Amino acid sequence: MDTYCSRDQSDAARQQERHYYLLSELQALVKDLPSSFQQRLSYTTLSDLAQALIDGTVYEIVQGLLDIQHLTEKNLYNQRQKLHSEHRALKQDLVRKHKQALQTCKSHNLAVMKTNQRAENEALDQRVKDEQRMMDEKIVAEMDQKVLDQQNTLEKAGVPGFYITINPQEVMMQMNLLELVLKLQQKETVSGSLP
Template sequence: MDGYPAVIDSDSTKQQERHYYLLSELQTLVKDLPSSFQQRLSYNTLSDLALALIDGTVYEIVQGLLDIQHLTEKNLYNQRQKLHCEHQALKQDLLRKHKDALLTCKPHNLALLKSNQQAELEVRITEEQQMMDKKIVAEIDQKVLDQQNTLEKAGVPGFYVTTNPQELIMQINLLELMLKLQQKESQPGLRRRPPPRTQLLHLPTPTPQRPLPP
């Protein structure tokens, strides 16, 4: 029984040392951010972030969110490409119909026929593209909310559900700090898992239309 206090003290000392190390690294990384955001990241905020990162669980959570986002963006991009291919096929089919019409229509009717059919097709393509873009924006926005909610529940400071552009940028900066620190810790001779395989997790600012990254 006498050995337990020593073990507890040892674990506590290791945690304090790791907390101090993480806090020191975060303070160094913050210097690369714009001054306006540096001012918002107080000592207490960075200290709380360092505490959240001590056991590595948050790193794993962020990696999981990155993987989900990557799959989501790939799926949405494939859907957009499929729709584009379908529209190209419709245009080719219309050209074929125009050639067939040369055999059945009088010359003075052909120009009007082509114009009407092209106009109808363009309206259809535009409407379908707009519907697809709205679907993409809605799914990405939902992923943003899911990411914020997950990180908030994980106890990561600065994360909560919001659509405020300034707060979203702040959350992006916090994520960047975590990912840079994780990458630094993954260097040879240091503990921790390899850095994320995908690019930085995005928390985009809501806009009427947002292009999907390739």
């Protein structure tokens, strides 16, 4: 019984020591943030964040979310590049078709053909513009959804400052909190002090 009590006290003391260490590190890292964000990060918020980081689970969650985000970004980038390549091929095909048509065109039809080709070029340009806009809107919507998913996951994990919001200032605050977590994780990984 006494051994159990002393082990609990020892664990509590280690956790308290780790909490103070994490809080101190977070307070040092906050100084690198813009002053407007420094003012919004209270001692209580930093203390709660340090408490959430004690066992290392939040680091794993953040790393998992970061990995998912990078895969999503890479996938969306590849989709956009594929669309860009398809558009380039369509334009090259149209140029080739127009050159061939001009070579076989009778001089009395030349003005009509050039007008038709100009209309085809404009139609293709409009199609490319519309498809790129739709792709960009899809990318923005998908990344916005990733942000909401990340906010939800971190809120459920009990990370202070995280909740679902689209308010740009609150999202920026959450990004700064994530930056603090990542910097602290990196520092602990380098020093080998992760739990």
